[in-house]
Amino acid sequence: MALFGREAELRVLAELVGHPGEHRGVLVQGEAGIGKSALVRESVGAAQASGLRVLTTTGAEAEQNLAYAGLHQLLYPVRAGVEVLPDPQRDALRGALGLAEGAEPSAYLVGLATLTLLAEEAAVQPLLVVAEDVHWLDRASADVFGFVARRIEVEPIVMIATLREGEQSSMRDAGLSPMPVGRLSDEVAAELLDSVAPGLRAEVRAQVLQEAAGNPLALTELPAAVGDPGGLDLMLPLSDRLERTFTARMAALPAPARTALLVAALNQSDSAAETLAATGLVLGSAAEPEILTPAVEARLVELGVGTVTFRHPLMRSAIPAAATFAERRRAHLALAETLREQADRRAWHRAAATAGADEGVAAELERAADRALHRGGAAAAAAALEQAARLSEDQDRLALRLLRAAELAVESGRRDTAERLVREAQAHDLSPRRRAAASWLLSGFEDGMREDVSRVAELAELAGSVAGDGHVEPAMRILWGAAMRCFWSEPGPEIRRALLGVADRLPVRDDDPRMVAVAAYVAPFDRGAHVIDGLRRLAGVAGADPETDRFLGSAALQVGAFDLAARFSAAAAPGLRARGRLGLLARALAVQAWSLARVGDLVRAVPVAAEAVQLAQETGQPFMHGLAMAVQGEIAALKGEHEEARRLADEAERAGLAAGARPVLATVQLARGLASLSEGRYEDAFADLVRMLDPADAASQLALRAYCVAELTEAAVRAGRADDLRGILHELEALAAATPSPALHAGLRYASAVLAPREEADKLFRAALGADLTGWPAERGRVHLAFGEWLRRQRRVVESRAHLRTARDTFDALGWVAWAERARRELRSAGESSPNRGPDALEKLTPHELSIAQLAAEGLTNREIGQRLYLSHRTVGTHLHRIFPKLGVSSRADLGRILQNLEETPYR
Numbered sequence: 092m093a094l095f096g097r098e099a100e101l102r103v104l105a106e107l108v109g110h111p112g113e114h115r116g117v118l119v120q121g122e123a124g125i126g127k128s129a130l131v132r133e134s135v136g137a138a139q140a141s142g143l144r145v146l147t148t149t150g151a152e153a154e155q156n157l158a159y160a161g162l163h164q165l166l167y168p169v170r171a172g173v174e175v176l177p178d179p180q181r182d183a184l185r186g187a188l189g190l191a192e193g194a195e196p197s198a199y200l201v202g203l204a205t206l207t208l209l210a211e212e213a214a215v216q217p218l219l220v221v222a223e224d225v226h227w228l229d230r231a232s233a234d235v236f237g238f239v240a241r242r243i244e245v246e247p248i249v250m251i252a253t254l255r256e257g258e259q260s261s262m263r264d265a266g267l268s269p270m271p272v273g274r275l276s277d278e279v280a281a282e283l284l285d286s287v288a289p290g291l292r293a294e295v296r297a298q299v300l301q302e303a304a305g306n307p308l309a310l311t312e313l314p315a316a317v318g319d320p321g322g323l324d325l326m327l328p329l330s331d332r333l334e335r336t337f338t339a340r341m342a343a344l345p346a347p348a349r350t351a352l353l354v355a356a357l358n359q360s361d362s363a364a365e366t367l368a369a370t371g372l373v374l375g376s377a378a379e380p381e382i383l384t385p386a387v388e389a390r391l392v393e394l395g396v397g398t399v400t401f402r403h404p405l406m407r408s409a410i411p412a413a414a415t416f417a418e419r420r421r422a423h424l425a426l427a428e429t430l431r432e433q434a435d436r437r438a439w440h441r442a443a444a445t446a447g448a449d450e451g452v453a454a455e456l457e458r459a460a461d462r463a464l465h466r467g468g469a470a471a472a473a474a475a476l477e478q479a480a481r482l483s484e485d486q487d488r489l490a491l492r493l494l495r496a497a498e499l500a501v502e503s504g505r506r507d508t509a510e511r512l513v514r515e516a517q518a519h520d521l522s523p524r525r526r527a528a529a530s531w532l533l534s535g536f537e538d539g540m541r542e543d544v545s546r547v548a549e550l551a552e553l554a555g556s557v558a559g560d561g562h563v564e565p566a567m568r569i570l571w572g573a574a575m576r577c578f579w580s581e582p583g584p585e586i587r588r589a590l591l592g593v594a595d596r597l598p599v600r601d602d603d604p605r606m607v608a609v610a611a612y613v614a615p616f617d618r619g620a621h622v623i624d625g626l627r628r629l630a631g632v633a634g635a636d637p638e639t640d641r642f643l644g645s646a647a648l649q650v651g652a653f654d655l656a657a658r659f660s661a662a663a664a665p666g667l668r669a670r671g672r673l674g675l676l677a678r679a680l681a682v683q684a685w686s687l688a689r690v691g692d693l694v695r696a697v698p699v700a701a702e703a704v705q706l707a708q709e710t711g712q713p714f715m716h717g718l719a720m721a722v723q724g725e726i727a728a729l730k731g732e733h734e735e736a737r738r739l740a741d742e743a744e745r746a747g748l749a750a751g752a753r754p755v756l757a758t759v760q761l762a763r764g765l766a767s768l769s770e771g772r773y774e775d776a777f778a779d780l781v782r783m784l785d786p787a788d789a790a791s792q793l794a795l796r797a798y799c800v801a802e803l804t805e806a807a808v809r810a811g812r813a814d815d816l817r818g819i820l821h822e823l824e825a826l827a828a829a830t831p832s833p834a835l836h837a838g839l840r841y842a843s844a845v846l847a848p849r850e851e852a853d854k855l856f857r858a859a860l861g862a863d864l865t866g867w868p869a870e871r872g873r874v875h876l877a878f879g880e881w882l883r884r885q886r887r888v889v890e891s892r893a894h895l896r897t898a899r900d901t902f903d904a905l906g907w908v909a910w911a912e913r914a915r916r917e918l919r920s921a922g923e924s925s926p927n928r929g930p931d932a933l934e935k936l937t938p939h940e941l942s943i944a945q946l947a948a949e950g951l952t953n954r955e956i957g958q959r960l961y962l963s964h965r966t967v968g969t970h971l972h973r974i975f976p977k978l979g980v981s982s983r984a985d986l987g988r989i990l991q992n993l994e995e996t997p998y999r
Contacts, residue, residue: 094129095286095307096279100272101133107249108138111217115243116250118225118262121272123405124308124333127253130272131221134251138219143249144212145219150227152408153359156475157435158468159187160359161232162205165220172208177958179669180204187231187466196467197671198231202238203961209239210246210963217247224404226258230470230503237265241709242962245969274305283307288314308403312336334409340389341410348385350374352392354422355383356410357443359436361398365429372425420444435459442478453482457492464499473499477512490519497532524565527557531569547573547582551589558597567605570594574612578649579714579752581786581793587613604629604642611646615794619650619830626655633659637666641679648682649794651834654866656686668959677706681719685758688725689798689834691869691905696726698945701938702960717746717755724762728769731908736766748789756790757783761799768806769909776806777815784819797823800838801873804845813846820846837862837870845877852881872901876914879921888921899925935977943970944978948987 094101100119107114119127135145148165166173166188173184183200185191212218222228222236240250240262252262275283280300284291291299291314303309312333341349351370358366363380370378383399386392393400401407411419423444430436438455445452460475476496483489497512513529521529530553550573558566573590576582590613599606607625610618626647633640644659660683667676680703687696703719724739740762747755760782767776780803782790800823807816820842827835840862844855856878864871879894895918902911915925936944946956953971957964980986 094126094133095283096275097126097130097272100130100270103270104130104134104251105137107251108134108143108219109141111143111213111219111247111249112245114249114268115240116220116252116267117270118265118267119251119253119270119272120256122256122274122306124306124403125256125272125274126307127255127272128223128403129307131223131251131253135219135221138249142217143219144216145221146209147221147223148228148232150222150224150229150233151359152227152404153357155227155229156439156471156478157229157359158231158463158466158471159189159201159229159235161222161228162201162235163188165222165232165236166205166208169208169212172211173204175211176204176207177954179958180207183467183671184208187468189462189466195465198234198467199238199671199673199961201231201467201671202235203671203958205235206239206242206961206963207957209248210965213247214965218249220248220250222250222252222262225252225254225260225262227404228260228262229468230261231466231468233261237261238709238961240265240267242966244962244966246963246965275307275310276305280305280310284310284314287311308405309333333405334412337391337406337409338413340391341386341413344385344389347374347378347382350422351378351382352386352410353414353418354426355392355399356401356407357419357422357440358426359439361395361400363394363397363399365426366399369422369425369429372428373421416446420446435462438475439478442482445482447482448484449482450484450488453479453484453488453492456482460495469499470503470505473497473503473505473508473512480515486519487522490516490521490525494525494528494532497529501532523560524557524562527553527562527565527569531565531572544576544580544582547576547580548586548589550576551586551593555593555596558593563598566593566597567599570597570609571605574609577612578754578792578794581753581791591618601625602628604639604646608642608646611649615649615651616797616826616830616832619832622646622650623652623831626650626652626659630655630658633662634666637663637670637672637679638675641667641675641682644679644682644686648686650830651794651798651832653686653689653798653834657683657690657692660686665959668961673706673961674710674712677703677710677712677715677719681707681715681722684719684722684726688722688729689869690867691729691872691907693726693729693906694941695945696722698938698942700726702942713746714750714752714755717743717752718758720746721755721758721762725758725765728762728765729905729907729909731769733766733770736762740766751789753789753792754795757792757795760790761795761802764799764802764806768802771909773806773810774812777803777810777812780806781815781819797826797832798834798838800835801841801870804838804842805873808845816842817846833867837864837867841870841874841877844874845881849885856881868901869905869907872898872905872907872910875901876910876917879914880917883917883921892918892921892923895921896923936974940970940974940977943967944974944986944990947971947974947983948990950983950987 103117107117119130121127138145146165146168148161150161154160173181176184179200180203182191183196184204186196187201209218209220225233225236236252243250250267252267254260254262280303284296284299287310299310299313303313313336341352350373351366354369354373355366367378367380370382380394383392383394387394390402391406393402423440427437427440427444430440438459441452442456456475456479460472460479463471463475473496476492476499480489480492480496483492493512493516497509497516500509500512509532513532517529531550550569554566554569554573557569570590570593577587594606594609602625607622611622626643629643640659640663644656644663647656647659660679663679664676667679680699684696684700684703687699700719700722704716704723707716707719720739721743724736724743727736727739740759743755744759747759760779764776764779767779780799782788783796783799785791804816807813820839823835824839827839840859844852844859847855856874859874860871860878875894876898879891879898882891882894895914899911899914899918902914918925942960943956946959951959953964953967956967975981975986978986978989980989
C-alpha cells in the first residue's frame with residue numbers, strides 16, 4: 092500500500108540508501124502507529140533495488156533482558172565472517188553471542204568486532220543496517236549499535252533505527268540524524284481513510300478522522316471499531332483505544348486461535364515452531380499452522396517461512412494485557428517446557444509464571460544472570476538478579492541479590508535503577524558488611540560529585556569500620572572512593588586528616604599503588620615526598636598492569652610530577668584499549684593530555700586530548716569530558732588559537748559549574764589565563780589565574796593551584812602586580828618545603844629569578860637552567876626567554892641572543908605561538924633578524940589524523956591502528972590517503988621521518 096503524506100521522509104531515505112558511505116544514517120522517531128515501520132519497509136525495498144544488502148533486527152519487549160539478543164538477530168546472516176576476525180575481536184563477539192566459552196567480553200571489544208565484521212561485509216556489498224524499536228532492544232545490543240553508528244565514517248554502511256516517541260535508548264546519542272515523523276494533515280488523513288474504508292457513512296467517517304487525529308495506524312484500524320457502540324472509549328489515550336480494538340478483534344476468534352496468539356505474544360522470538368509446540372502443550376494436543384489462520388484473517392499476525400509476526404507491536408502488547416493471570420501462567424509454563432534446552436529463556440518464562448516466592452526459580456534466574464554477565468551483559472544480569480530477589484524465600488539472599496543487581500546497574504550507568512535497588516535492599520535487615528556495601532555502592536557515579544561534601548567524612552568513618560571488622564579490600568575500595576572526592580571537591584583539612592588516619596591504619600603496604608594514589612589525592616603536599624618516592628620506585632615496572640599504571644598516573648598528576656604522569660598514563664593506555672576498558676581509558680588519556688600540555692608537548696597532547704573528550708562523552712563521564720575539553724582549551728591557547736580556546740573553556744565550564752567540579756573549573760581558568768597571556772592582556776591573565784589559588788573560589792583545586800606558578804608570575808610582572816604576587820609565593824614556598832613536587836619547584840625557581848633584585852637575578856636564572864628539567868621543554872624554554880629578556884635589559888645584548896635563540900627554537904618546535912613571537916621580538920631588539928616561522932605540516936592534520944599518523948609512523952598496520960582507536964581498518968586506510976598529501980609524503984617510511992623531525996624539540 093502506498094504511503095500517504097510521507098514524500099519528504101521518503102526523499103531523505105532514498106538519498107540515504109542511494110549513497111552509502113556519505114551519511115551515517117537516521118533515527119526515525121514518532122508515536123506508536125505513526126508509520127515508522129512503513130518507512131523502513133520502503134527504505135529496504137529501495138536499498139535492495141540499489142544493490143545494498145540488508146541486515147535487520149527488531150527490539151522485542153520480551154527480549155529486553157536477554158543480553159545481545161538483538162545483536163545475534165542482526166549478525167546471524169553474516170555469522171561466518173566472525174571466524175576471520177582478529178583473535179581478540181573474534182573471541183569477544185563469540186563470547187557475547189554465546190557461541191563460545193571464555194573470559195567476560197568487553198562491550199567495546201564486541202562493538203569493535205561488530206564494526207569490523209560489518210565493514211568487511213560492506214566491502215563486498217554495501218550494507219543497510221536496520222534496527223527497529225530500539226527502545227525494546229536489550230541494553231547490550233543497543234550500546235553496540237550506538238558504538239558502531241558513531242564510527243561509521245567512510246564505510247558503505249547506512250543505518251536506520253526507529254524509536255517510539257517518549258521512550259529512552261542509548262541510540263539517541265549515536266550520532267544518527269533525527270527524523271521526527273508527525274501526524275498526517277487533515278487532508279492527507281482523509282485521503283488515507285477513504286483508500287482503506289471507502290464506503291463509510293459520513294458520520295462514521297467524521298468520527299474516525301476525529302479520533303485518529305492523523306495517526307495512520309488508527310486510520311486503518313479504527314473504522315471497524317467505530318461501528319461497534321462499545322468499541323471506543325473516548326476518554327482513553329489513542330494507543331489504549333487501539334489496543335482495545337485489537338483485543339476485541341482477538342475476542343472474536345476461536346479459542347484455539349486465541350491460545351496460539353497469547354503464546355506467540357509471550358514468546359521471546361518469532362519462531363512459529365516454538366509457538367505451535369507450546370500451544371500444543373496448553374491445548375493438550377498438537378497444534379498445526381492452520382490454528383493461526385483466523386488471526387491472519389483478522390489482520391493481527393502474518394505468517395512467514397517459519398515465523399509468526401504481529402502486524403504492529405501494539406497488537407503484541409495488547410493480547411497478554413487482556414488475558415487472565417491463569418491464562419498467561421499456562422502459556423509461560425508451556426513455553427518454559429518447550430525451551431528447556433535454552434536455560435535463560437526458560438528461566439524468564441518460569442519466573443513470569445510464578446506468583447509468590449520460589450527459591451528454585453530464583454536460583455535459575457541467578458544462574459541466568461551469571462551467564463549474561465559472562466557474556467558482558469551487565470544490564471541483563473542486573474534485571475535477572477532483581478527478578479530473582481523478588482522470588483527469594485530467604486531475606487539474606489534477597490538482599491544480596493538486590494545489592495548485586497545494584498552494583499551491575501552502577502556498572503551499566505543506570506543511576507536511578509541502582510538507587511532504587513539500594514533503597515530496597517536497605518529496607519531489609521542487613522548484616523554490617525551488607526550495610527557497608529549498600530552505603531558505598533553508589534559512589535561509582537560521577538565520583539560522588541552530586542553528593543554533599545559531608546559524604547566524604549561518612550565514607551572515611553565507614554572505611555575505618557569495615558576495616559575494623561577485618562574486611563580490608565572493601566575498606567580499600569571505600570577509601571579510594573573517598574579519596575577521589577578530594578580531587579573533584581574540597582572536603583576540608585579535617586576530613587582529609589581523617590582519611591589519612593584510616594589509610595595509615597589499614598594493613599596494606601605503603602607501596603601498594605592504591606595507597607600511593609590515595610595519599611596523592613588526599614595530601615598532595617604533606618605526603619608529596621612519600622608519593623614521589625613511591626612513583627619513582629614503581630616507574631621501572633610501568634606497563635605491567637594497566638589499572639596500576641592508571642592509579643600511578645593519577646597520583647603523579649596530583650603531586651606535580653607531570654613527566655611521570657604522562658609516562659604512567661601512556662603505559663596504561665594500551666592495556667586498557669586491549670581490554671576494552673574505555674571508561675578507564677578516557678581517564679588515563681585525560682591525565683596524559685593534562686600532563687603533556689603542562690610540560691609543553693603539544694604534538695602528543697593534541698590527539699590524546701581529542702580522544703579523551705570523545706571517549707569520556709561516549710562512556711557517560713561528564714566531568715572527565717569537561718576536564719579533557721578544558722585541556723583542549725589550554726592547548727588552543729598555547730597555539731595562539733584564542734577564539735577556539737575561549738569556546739572550549741566556556742563549554743568545559745558549563746560541564747563543571749553545576750556540580751562545582753574543581754579540577755574542571757581550575758583548568759578552565761588556566762586555559763583562559765594562557766589565552767590572555769598569549770594576547771598580551773596581562774591584567775586579565777592575572778585575574779584569571781589568581782582564581783586558581785583562592786580556596787574560596789570553586790576554580791581552586793588543592794593540588795592544581797600550585798602548578799601554574801610560572802604563568803601567574805608572567806602575568807603579575809607584566810601587569811605590574813609583582814607585590815600581590817609576593818604574598819602568594821610566600822604561601823607556596825611553605826608548601827614547597829613539604830614536597831619535592833617538580834612542577835611547584837620549577838615554578839618557584841622561575842618566579843624567584845624573575846622577581847630577584849639585579850644583583851641576584853643572574854645567579855638565580857642560571858640555577859633555574861641548571862635544574863633537572865629533562866622532559867620539561869616548556870619550562871626550560873620559559874627560563875631561557877626570561878633570562879634573555881633580562882640580559883638584554885642589562886645591556887648584555889650579545890649574551891642575551893643565545894638564550895633568546897634557544898627560546899625561539901624551543902617554542903617554535905613546541906608550537907607555542909605567542910611565546911615564540913616574544914622571543915623573535917626580543918631578538919630583533921637585540922640586533923638579530925629572526926624570520927617568522929612557517930606553518931608546521933602537522934598543523935594541517937586534525938587531532939584524529941595526527942593520532943593515526945603517529946601510530947602509522949610507529950609501524951602499526953591499518954588493522955592494528957583500527958584496533959587501537961576502535962575504528963575499522965578501512966577507515967584508517969582512508970584517513971592515511973588524506974594524510975599523505977597533506978604532509979607531502981607517499982609512504983609510511985616518509986611519514987615516520989617527517990614526524991620524527993617535526994616532533995624533535997630541544998631538551999626533551
